[in-house]
Amino acid sequence: MRGDPVRLYNTLTKEMEELKLDKTVRMYVCGITAYDYSHIGHARTFVFFDVLRRYLEYEGHEVIYVQNFTDVDDKIVRRAVNEGKTQKEIAEKFISEFLKDMSALNVKMPDYMPKVTDHIQDIVQAVQKLIELGYAYEVENEHGKDVYFHVPAFESYGKLSGMSLEELNRHRIEPNPKKRDVKDFALWKSAKEDDFKAKAVFDSPWGYGRPGWHIECSVMSAKYLGVPFDIHGGGKDLIFPHHENERAQSYALFGVEPVRYWIHCDFVMIKGEKMSKSLGNIVKIRDVLNVYGGEVLRYFLLTAFYRSPLDYSEKSLERAKNSYNYLKNTLINLDMEISALKSYGEDRKDMGFDPSSFLKEFESAMDIMNTPKALAVFHSFAKAINKNLYDMSLKELESCFETFMTFSKVLGLFENYERIPTLPKELIELVKEREVARKEKDFERADKIREKLREKGIMLIDTPKGTRWLTKHF
Ligand SMILES: Nc1ncnc2c1ncn2[C@@H]1O[C@H](COP(=O)(O)OP(=O)(O)OP(=O)(O)O)[C@@H](O)[C@H]1O
Numbered sequence: 001m002r003g004d005p006v007r008l009y010n011t012l013t014k015e016m017e018e019l020k021l022d023k024t025v026r027m028y029v030c031g032i033t034a035y036d037y038s039h040i041g042h043a044r045t046f047v048f049f050d051v052l053r054r055y056l057e058y059e060g061h062e063v064i065y066v067q068n069f070t071d072v073d074d075k076i077v078r079r080a081v082n083e084g085k086t087q088k089e090i091a092e093k094f095i096s097e098f099l100k101d102m103s104a105l106n107v108k109m110p111d112y113m114p115k116v117t118d119h120i121q122d123i124v125q126a127v128q129k130l131i132e133l134g135y136a137y138e139v140e141n142e143h144g145k146d147v148y149f150h151v152p153a154f155e156s157y158g159k160l161s162g163m164s165l166e167e168l169n170r171h172r173i174e175p176n177p178k179k180r181d182v183k184d185f186a187l188w189k190s191a192k193e194d195d196f197k198a199k200a201v202f203d204s205p206w207g208y209g210r211p212g213w214h215i216e217c218s219v220m221s222a223k224y225l226g227v228p229f230d231i232h233g234g235g236k237d238l239i240f241p242h243h244e245n246e247r248a249q250s251y252a253l254f255g256v257e258p259v260r261y262w263i264h265c266d267f268v269m270i271k272g273e274k275m276s277k278s279l280g281n282i283v284k285i286r287d288v289l290n291v292y293g294g295e296v297l298r299y300f301l302l303t304a305f306y307r308s309p310l311d312y313s314e315k316s317l318e319r320a321k322n323s324y325n326y327l328k329n330t331l332i333n334l335d336m337e338i339s340a341l342k343s344y345g346e347d348r349k350d351m352g353f354d355p356s357s358f359l360k361e362f363e364s365a366m367d368i369m370n371t372p373k374a375l376a377v378f379h380s381f382a383k384a385i386n387k388n389l390y391d392m393s394l395k396e397l398e399s400c401f402e403t404f405m406t407f408s409k410v411l412g413l414f415e416n417y418e419r420i421p422t423l424p425k426e427l428i429e430l431v432k433e434r435e436v437a438r439k440e441k442d443f444e445r446a447d448k449i450r451e452k453l454r455e456k457g458i459m460l461i462d463t464p465k466g467t468r469w470l471t472k473h474f
């Protein structure tokens, strides 16, 4: 593996830890509940883990990345019933919208994106096993049977969230007098009228019903990654109860600490509050994409350290846009200079510019996933490129380009960048002819040549150092 190991804060041990990883890294990140368009809070979490994945790959690891879809749950059922649709119709629509958003944000597709409804049998078996092992029990009600996980049966419950027994007892999420302990949570819920209406019911040894939220992640992470696996991620709102419960279930099922590193990302905030559907203060990814495009939004999401909140405002997005554009213009200037030198068959002497010190600084920022620091290094690098653009040799310019693209690839920026082509001899002759025409103030001839090249998709740019060009897609 290349370079120093990544060091991240592990929510389980409450310490910064050096990640001890084999070549293959197994990573699971909790995905969306598919009942609405996703907002930029969701985007932050998924962009962050995408960058972590990319950096681990850059370091030479192979990452197996699993991200689930919660495609059956209370909120999905409620929306389906309100709209006279099925749970499947609602979930499928918002899954497909989510995938469009992720693609616009350059988020690489996870290797597996399992849905709950495709794993009902696996879930039923896990719930049965938890009952057999004495960690879970059935409760009869007027609809059939529910199954609960009995929290006091799992000794180290509370370790992940660091909550005391007293705090945990106050958090009674599902009040039910038939529960043996207030902390017990549902593994299987018997079907109610709305579930039938939304076709969100599945047959099981406990009658028709559907899984509770937490069990899906225990089951699907184990199925695709095995237990234990390396990294489990999500937004920090998932630490309790979701991840606490998931850890309890998985530990109970497999008898080992199921996850080595629990990594959590802080929130996107808006006017001092968490951006969240329930608070009604969301900004949809879609709406920002329409105005700024995916890469500017992605850039914005990387401007804060992942363990700090990120404040959303129009102003901060504008700032991100300007910084992003500075990098983009640098990339274009650099590439223009390379293609010009190559096309003219010119070169310059090495001036002694070496991007490796920037690369080192970038890596040391990324070793703790300090993306704002990495962006700052990227900017200093861009500034140095602009300063030395007309003095660097072709070899130096090309090595800058390579380093620029390395940073971009890790951060997931400039993904669709197309190189500026070198021009064939006959076009270079035309460019030179135009330069002569301009010198002789034959502007008509100069404009004709410009037009001729424009028809070929080549836009000429006059710089103090001579003519350069861009291709049409800019
Ligand atoms: N404001 C936010 N900032 C960062 N991450 C967030 C934010 N809101 C949600 N997430 C994360 O996005 C992922 C998907 O969340 P999920 O679909 O469960 O959200 P939700 O509960 O439906 O939405 P909301 O939190 O808006 O009510 C989770 O990992 C969650 O922690």
Ligand SMILES: [Zn+2]
Residues within 6 Å of the ligand: 029, 030, 031, 217, 242
């Ligand atoms: Zn989960």
